[in-house]
Amino acid sequence: MGDATPPKEHLLIVLPLPPNQELLDGIKKKHPGITIKYHVVQFGVAFGHVPHDIPDEDFLEATILVTLGAISADVKLLKNIKLIHLFSAGADRLVNTPVWNETKIPITNSSGVHGPQISEWVILQILSNNHKQKTLLEWQQKHYWGKHTELGFIKDYVGQRLGVLGYGAIGRQTARICKGMGMDVIAYTASPRTTPESKKETGYIVPGTGDRDGLIPSAWYSGLDKAPLHNFLKQDIDVLLIAVPLTPQTRHFLGEEEFKILGKKNAFIVNIARGAIIKTEDLITAVKKPFKEGGLRGAALDVTEPEPLPADSELWDVENIVVTPHVSGLGDTYADRAFEILDINLTNLEKGKPLINLVSRKKGY
Structure with a gap:
């Protein structure tokens, strides 16, 4: 045979x-x-x-x-x-x-x-908020040549810190770009990554992108409950990228307590994961709060709870919150x-x- x-x-x-x-x-x-x-x-x-x-x-x-x-x-x-x-x-x-x-x-x-295209969306939102692109577009629509004093000075991202909540393919590519912008990067994962081997990405990564060996973060944090999460959030984070999967442990993982911690640096929140990871009403309150009182500088949400987001949701109209209809991953x-x-x-x-x-x-x- x-x-x-x-x-x-x-x-x-x-x-x-x-x-x-x-x-x-x-x-x-x-x-x-x-x-x-x-x-x-x-x-x-x-x-x-x-x-x-x-x-x-x-x-x-x-x-x-x-x-x-x-x-x-x-x-x-x-x-x-x-x-x-x-x-x-x-x-x-x-x-x-x-x-x-x-x-x-x-x-x-x-x-x-979709690590590359989602990370591009993340960078778009970070820079748009920082450079007041919404205001500039409004000026253009009005054919108005605004004064420098009306816009104010822009603080660039050199020396600011990106916190990546969920260091997978999207987080790693975003970290790569932000590192090139002069930012410091810290990472948070569910399980500890204490060895060089454990920090490596074993899943699919688009060639030429990301951080396969996990060398970019200056520090790593881990855990599944609030104590280690709060320790991570207390590390002077300027921009928080939410890129964790939705699980029973991460559902409504970020709420009033967490935004209060992040408010000490008036952090900017970016969520490309799932809407239910955030307590929406708490986020709205934190963004609307004045900076001097620990308010967040803004948020960019490509995901919401629920989806589609109802037309009467307050999220649509909050100043400094950008909502897009779960499109950051679209790519040819x-x-x-x-x-x-x-x-x-x-x-x-x-x-x-x-x-x-x-x-x-x-x-x-």
Whole structure:
């Protein structure tokens, strides 16, 4: 008898994106024998629901599922699946579904694919606030050549401190840029990073970006409760980047107490993670408070609680709070990079190597 034939993989892709034939042909070429079925669904299909136009047979046949949100609620239909690759960076919306609680199917995510574009959005918001871009745009609309005295002097970011709450791909690329601007960077992670090896990023990072070896932060902090968080926030932070996943531990992680600490430096808050990490009303109060009383200098929110943000929410109208509709991660390279992670893991499966970007059910991300 000859060598055993490797198992044939059946790739089921369910995405709110049109198929990119070049990408799919590349996967077929690198992984001979793989079959691909592609279903385009509406954006926003909820986890745990099967879109009506996807036959049960397609789920049953699949050995690998690529999806942003459509996963069968009937785990019996997933019995042949050996890997689920999420097109999203977060897995929080999957946590309470049958596939999470009733199976042990490995789940990988697309964390890292939008590190460059989200970090650019972060820098845009930091600089726009600092250089009073909103005022300048208003002057332009009015055709008004304002006086220097009306604008005031701008304090540049040299010597100021960026605190990164969640030092993953986005935090590392933002740290890289801010370091180039002359800022000091400190990092906060859930678990301690006390050795050079533990500070390295093991997930996907866009080549030429980020801080793979974790050499940029001047100091590292860690923990899952308020005491270590407060110790981190007390380190004279000028700009706080929130980049942690939403878990039971991080839900409403930042509220009145935390903003009071940050108010001592009149910090600027940037949230690109999940809206529920912040207590919204407490943030509004802290931003509206005068600087002399410990008010925050402002906030930039690409995520809110809830989403979409209701038209009557006070957040829209608070001076020095910028709200964008969860768009910081949009980019024309998103799909290419997400499929690159899938391609890497297909190779790892074939060679019996560990998967990258593996989601931990215990941690929730």
